[in-house]
Amino acid sequence: MQKLIYILDDETEIRKSLRVILEDEDYSVEDFANGKALLKALSKERPSLVLLDVWVGKEDGLTILGECKKLYPGLPIVMISGHGTIELAVNATKKGAVDFLEKPLSIEKVIQTIESSLEKSKDTEIPEFQLEVDEILGESSSIKRLKFAIFQAAQTNARVFLFGENGTGKELTARAIHQNSKRKKEPYIEFNCAEYPEDILEQELFGLENFGNNEAHETKIGKWEAAHNGTLFLDEVCDLSPGLQSKVLKAILEQKLDRVNGKENIPVDVRVIAATNSNVDEAIREGRFREDLYYALSVIPLELPPLRERNQDIPLLAEYYLKKSIAENNLTPKTIDREGLDALTTHFWPGNVRELGNILERLSILVPGDTIRAKDVKEALHGFKKANEMVARGDLKHAKEEFERQYIIKTLQICEGNVTRTSKALGIERTHLYRKLRSLNISMEQLNEG
Structure with a gap:
């Protein structure tokens, strides 16, 4: 028909x-x-x-x-x-x-x-629902489905596993689930599993007993215990060592934890939300991530859409980030013309919403006058020609790698080679950035490339 x-x-x-x-x-x-x-x-x-x-x-x-x-x-x-x-x-x-x-x-x-x-429009029509707290911007069908999934997950205590590329909003989604849940008045604790060395990580996550001088026997409460009755968000969970994966699985299944140097189990009631941008199937096949831990964490699996799959949301997001940067930096108002918006909409966005926010901040600061034009956008996105050629050939895997590579190089150049500032600008930990530099074959000599 x-x-x-x-x-x-x-x-x-x-x-x-x-x-x-x-x-x-x-x-x-x-x-x-x-x-x-x-x-x-x-x-x-x-x-x-x-x-x-x-x-x-x-x-x-x-x-x-x-x-x-x-x-x-x-x-x-x-x-x-x-x-x-x-x-x-x-x-x-x-x-x-x-x-x-x-x-x-x-x-x-x-x-x-x-x-x-x-x-x-083939998508099944989503029933009427209302999030009490909704900070996720977008009207695309993929974002509407994500918000409905947040609404559904928030009605339960089930563990949630968030999948998605860097910059897709995993932290925002985890917080939205907590803020719309029955635990919303209880603690919400975020913990990045890639942030610390293993010995420090265990203490930060599970706490530490009997340290200090012999008389004090001090106790340090870990993030897991601090989230009692609330929600614990474990970001980059695939970076946990095998030993810590075992301890996390035990805490989930028994709802009890062992502090480092502790002599007794501590009862805890914690709703766990985990996230990763890694390929979990590959990590399980290679023995880097426990399959039983994956199943324990992914009672409700949610995949966050990359920005390139919801580019109709870009005008809304661009307006938000432009106004945000202008307000935060005390700048004169600016607008984006039609061609400038087209240039934003057709970009591949390997860094997703986080990259879009960074680009809009850069444009709001560096563009003179009150109008951001296509040439301004293209200059801000300079360095992605090779990746665009790969996209045209249908070589998606290598195009994504090249986009990410160029994006990190450009951010390093803007931050004058300062890795700490670059990691903050990218929204990732320094250890994760160093791994990226190695895997994408980026050297500091490339910062002088035009």
């Missing part, structure tokens, strides 16, 4: 052109010159998708968008504009548009956008 597409545009030639393109792609098409005619047709029939101009004569397309969503909340609507801005794209996204097309229309872009929008 043919998919039915409605077109609303006051320009006759555009309606004719779109009809020819879409009918050649085997879609059934109806086109309308005004909002009243479109809404009348919608009251009788639900199409598969609507292409909606931002301005239809004197009619506001965003208002029409709102009326369409009242009739069919799940109906995919793609906005069309000849003079789009980041604010316009953000407002359209907030009102429920699934994507945004700019005039002059590219045949390839139109077809690609319609196909991807229809594919997303």
Whole structure:
């Protein structure tokens, strides 16, 4: 059965052109010159998708968008504009548009956008839900599914395992689960398993007894015990040594822990959320991560989508990070023009949302004037040509590695080779950054490369 597409545009030639393109792609098409005619047709029939101009004569397309969503909340609507801005794209996204097309229309872009929008609409409709605390930005279908999963997980005490690349928001997701759970008034403790040497890590995680002078016999409470009745977030859990993995598994299964040098078990009631950006299957196959610990931690597994798979959220995120940086750095207001936003939207984003935030901060500080243009964005993203060529060839694995490599080199250059500052800018621990430098074959000599 043919998919039915409605077109609303006051320009006759555009309606004719779109009809020819879409009918050649085997879609059934109806086109309308005004909002009243479109809404009348919608009251009788639900199409598969609507292409909606931002301005239809004197009619506001965003208002029409709102009326369409009242009739069919799940109906995919793609906005069309000849003079789009980041604010316009953000407002359209907030009102429920699934994507945004700019005039002059590219045949390839139109077809690609319609196909991807229809594919997303196949997702099972998510029931109505409300997060009490919601700090995760995005209106894409993947983010809506993630928020619903957070809502579901928060109603339980089940352990959650978060998977995802660097910068996808694992810390934010873990905190959201806690803040929306019955434990929200109890402690929330974050612990990075890659941050300390093994002997220090065990003390930090499980506590230490009988240290100091012989008379004091001091006791240090570990992070696990500090999270009693609350939530413990174990980040980079795959970096734990085999010995500590065993101790973590025991604490999970018995709900008791042993302090270092301790003589008795301490009862604890802790909800554990774990996270990693490592390949867990590979770690298990290579014997670096216990399979039984994986199953104990992943009662509810959640995979966080990379930014490149939800690029319709980029206008919303870009607006947020631009305003945030301007406020924090006491700068004069700036906006991003249409071409600048396009450059942001088409970037691969190996560092995901964290990288986007860093780029917007850089642009807000370094760009003179009040408008950020495409050339400014491309200069800020300079150094990714080789990776883009790999993407064009379909070599995703090596493209991701090259993007990450170039991203780390550029950040090192900005931080003048200071590893501590670079690790903070990237949002990773120094030990993890050193491992990355080795695995990606990055030397300090490369910092002078243009």
